[in-house]
Amino acid sequence: LTSSPKRSGLYVIHIAAEMAPVAKVGGLGDVITGLSKALQRRGHLVEIVLPKYDCMEYSRIKDLRLLDVVLESYFDGRLFKNKIWVGTVEGLPVYFIEPHHPDKFFWRAQYYGEHDDFKRFSYFSRAALELLLRAGKRPDIIHCHDWQTAFIAPLYWDLYYPKGLNSARICFTCHNFEYQGTAPASDLASCGLDVDQLNRQDRLQDNSSHERVNPVKGAVVFSNVVTTVSPTYAQEVRRAEGGHGLHSTLNFHSKKFFGILNGIDTDVWNPTTDSFIKVQYNANDLQGKAVNKDAIRRHLGLSSNVKKPLVGCITRLVPQKGIHLIRYAIYRTLELGGQFILLGSSPVPHIQREFEEIANHFQSHDQIRLVLAYDESLSHWIYAGSDMLIIPSIFEPCGLTQMIAMRYGSIPIVRKTGGLNDSVFDIDDETIPTELQNGYTFLTADEQGLNNALERAFSHYLNNPASWQQLVQKVMNVDFSWETSAAQYEELYSKSVARARAVAAGR
Numbered sequence: 001l002t003s004s005p006k007r008s009g010l011y012v013i014h015i016a017a018e019m020a021p022v023a024k025v026g027g028l029g030d031v032i033t034g035l036s037k038a039l040q041r042r043g044h045l046v047e048i049v050l051p052k053y054d055c056m057e058y059s060r061i062k063d064l065r066l067l068d069v070v071l072e073s074y075f076d077g078r079l080f081k082n083k084i085w086v087g088t089v090e091g092l093p094v095y096f097i098e099p100h101h102p103d104k105f106f107w108r109a110q111y112y113g114e115h116d117d118f119k120r121f122s123y124f125s126r127a128a129l130e131l132l133l134r135a136g137k138r139p140d141i142i143h144c145h146d147w148q149t150a151f152i153a154p155l156y157w158d159l160y161y162p163k164g165l166n167s168a169r170i171c172f173t174c175h176n177f178e179y180q181g182t183a184p185a186s187d188l189a190s191c192g193l194d195v196d197q198l199n200r201q202d203r204l205q206d207n208s209s210h211e212r213v214n215p216v217k218g219a220v221v222f223s224n225v226v227t228t229v230s231p232t233y234a235q236e237v238r239r240a241e242g243g244h245g246l247h248s249t250l251n252f253h254s255k256k257f258f259g260i261l262n263g264i265d266t267d268v269w270n271p272t273t274d275s276f277i278k279v280q281y282n283a284n285d286l287q288g289k290a291v292n293k294d295a296i297r298r299h300l301g302l303s304s305n306v307k308k309p310l311v312g313c314i315t316r317l318v319p320q321k322g323i324h325l326i327r328y329a330i331y332r333t334l335e336l337g338g339q340f341i342l343l344g345s346s347p348v349p350h351i352q353r354e355f356e357e358i359a360n361h362f363q364s365h366d367q368i369r370l371v372l373a374y375d376e377s378l379s380h381w382i383y384a385g386s387d388m389l390i391i392p393s394i395f396e397p398c399g400l401t402q403m404i405a406m407r408y409g410s411i412p413i414v415r416k417t418g419g420l421n422d423s424v425f426d427i428d429d430e431t432i433p434t435e436l437q438n439g440y441t442f443l444t445a446d447e448q449g450l451n452n453a454l455e456r457a458f459s460h461y462l463n464n465p466a467s468w469q470q471l472v473q474k475v476m477n478v479d480f481s482w483e484t485s486a487a488q489y490e491e492l493y494s495k496s497v498a499r500a501r502a503v504a505a506g507r
């Protein structure tokens with residue numbers, strides 16, 4: 001196994017279920033890559049451990065090779081062999097674990113949504129720590145993410161610290177508290193955790209069922225640092241209405257719980273270099289944006305060469321995203337004389353069917369197009385071509401699409417919740433300093449709220465084009481890079497490491 005060189009910065013290992021662009025489902029994948037790259041630029045040694053999925057984008061991994069070792073890891077009372085691969089993704093060293101388990105955990109042609117996800121990811125969490133132990137790694141920080149790798153926190157302290165993997169502090173980031181991965185308590189035993197010890201109210205026991213364990217709760221309890229992805233969301237989840245059952249746990253552990261707004265990867269999302277779009281452009285030369293708008297309209301069969309605002313929406317179609325408001329926005333945009341492009345797909349069959357019906361209804365319409373797919377390259381093109389991007393989320397831990405939209409000069413229209421509240425500031429709100437104003441927001445999650453913001457945006461676009469252009473230029477220059485957020489993570493990591501050292505020195 002590759003060794004870990006000595007250096008002055010921190011040594012951080014992320015263990016996660018996603019990493020863009022090789023294995024991305026949503027924002028988590030973007031965060032792993034964006035944060036890691038920013039930490040690396042700041043002089044830290046960063047490595048990532050991922051499952052070796054069959055459905056990854058293998059073409060985006062450089063120098064992928066099989067290590068000449070067999071890693072044995074425990075599960076369900078016996079040892080299983082794992083192959084270990086290493087490769088480089090976006091300049092970052094990544095380990096891929098390929099389990100040789102008869103259930104073929106990561107050979108399912110999809111990342112999540114399998115009946116045995118709890119098993120698959122508790123297996124992976126254990127194997128990842130086994131890898132670090134066997135490789136003799138001495139990280140300062142092990143950073144795990146979401147319920148899929150939340151098992152790391154109790155596994156580390158209960159099993160691996162005593163075995164000698166004892167250099168690290170554990171940081172856990174929850175990217176969305178809706179997904180907690182709860183399961184019958186007995187399932188926890190498979191990865192070697194002690195069910196009797198852990199199925200307790202102050203440990204992993206789910207707050208609404210004594211018979212179930214909750215990995216996210218466990219990571220909150222057992223990690224040294226717990227973060228979520230925006231300051232507003234960190235407040236929201238500490239209240240009963242927003243905490244998805246974990247508000248009391250988060251309040252109890254509030255001293256170690258922080259909200260840090262995500263950044264975006266400004267290399268990937270860069271209209272001056274983006275090779276997915278028709279013409280590259282920048283804030284001082286918006287001609288290219290107009291070319292992209294016309295090209296995407298022609299590409300999707302919408303009428304072009306008309307002065308109509310183009311509203312985009314790029315999203316997973318799940319209840320969190322405000323399904324009824326997205327549907328309303330499509331019809332209302334048409335009434336207001338705009339054009340609408342939706343790029344989205346749904347893991348929920350009835351939602352997918354509902355949007356298929358709307359897509360069919362507008363199949364050959366010249367103002368509305370729904371593309372019900374996951375399409376990376378089309379997403380770039382829509383950000384570049386649209387004038388506005390609509391995000392009417394019911395809740396939104398951080399949200400990346402509003403930041404990406406602004407980078408491409410598309411004005412966000414968002415519901416004031418979570419990370420949207422920390423990154424989009426209403427143009428008509430006089431209590432907000434002018435220099436911060438960058439979009440349109442609404443508070444109540446109903447049609448009236450959305451309509452108010454949409455109408456104000458349309459009126460601005462149609463009646464005051466010069467001012468609209470200034471706004472476009474302004475939002476394109478907002479700094480949404482990872483630098484600020486990475487500095488905040490660095491501070492949390494450093495303080496946690498320093499605390500541990502102080503305790504050790506005082507012993």
Ligand code: ADP
Binds near residue numbers: 026345402404
């Ligand atoms: P979430 O993680 O809840 O899905 P975020 O706003 O944090 O939402 O991140 C969404 C990311 O996924 C963005 O990079 C967005 O461009 C991308 N995305 C969402 N839906 C699609 C789609 N249908 N096709 C391509 N990219 C998509």
